[in-house]
């Protein structure tokens with residue numbers, strides 16, 4: 174079928190709204206009519222030619238989405254047309270070493286590896302194979318994805334809010350609940366209050382942290398952090414139980430690490446550029462401090478996304494407050510620019 178997509182045809186250039194040919198879903202796959210897709214920092218990185226998995230153009234970005242199942246391929250049993258779904262960033266195989274140990278975020282099955290590299294050949298632009306971000310490519314009216322990546326949601330759950338769960342929200346909240354395992358009553362420092370950092374704050378609230386500090390160089394983001402339950406600080410407080418760095422800047426991470434108490438935990442949530450070094454005083458590590466990394470909040474999509482959707486429906490997770498604007502696909506380039514300038518928390522592409 175033909176569908177409209179925002180296509181990356183040249184790095185550092187605006188996306189082009191084009192008609193692309195999308196194949197029917199193959200065995201184990203479904204076609205989803207995309208209803209909402211958030212613009213994430215890693216989409217911008219790819220536009221700038223800085224993503225290691227986006228090298229061959231044309232390419233369709235977008236990986237934080239929700240929509241409606243339109244058709245299903247052979248052997249799909251868990252989903253049927255009309256189901257509302259979030260498309261998760263991974264569909265763990267259940268058979269590799271990572272999955273066998275319950276570490277679904279470390280799935281190394283062949284389907285996951287293929288998805289990371291742009292997915293199976295399912296889309297063409299003027300006859301040229303067009304890869305899709307993490308095998309999704311949700312800056313398009315339709316996506317063909319593995320059924321394993323789809324997490325069913327209630328039909329009354331709003332698509333824009335649900336889309337955000339797939340990347341930014343599960344990364345931030347997951348860093349708190351799955352990685353640091355923040356304990357009730359503890360103190361937390363969050364550095365960097367963009368899309369992910371705000372969700373670290375929300376995760377800390379959900380975990381029952383009683384003191385949550387937020388640091389950011391942008392005054393506007395600190396104001397938002399306050400709305401989500403954090404106390405803005407100019408200087409890092411010392412002796413906190415947990416620190417989260419959502420900036421990906423090594424010097425900032427080192428400072429956050431030094432702000433934890435002996436036995437405290439620091440999690441790097443941000444994605445740092447390759448090839449930089451982190452300088453920390455090893456005597457701080459010696460005092461039982463822990464320094465941890467995470468990929469996407471160590472999420473297990475089928476476990477975490479329904480939990481987060483339920484928290485939202487119960488009024489305990491603010492997703493609407495994260496959405497600064499909803500824009501149609503035609504206006505994606507202007508929205509990308511606003512995300513780049515840091516003037517929005519999340520910009521969501523919505524489809525009728």
Ligand SMILES: [Zn+2]
Nearest residue numbers: 213215340341
């Ligand atoms: Zn993302």
Ligand SMILES: [Zn+2]
Nearest residue numbers: 266269272280
């Ligand atoms: Zn696996």
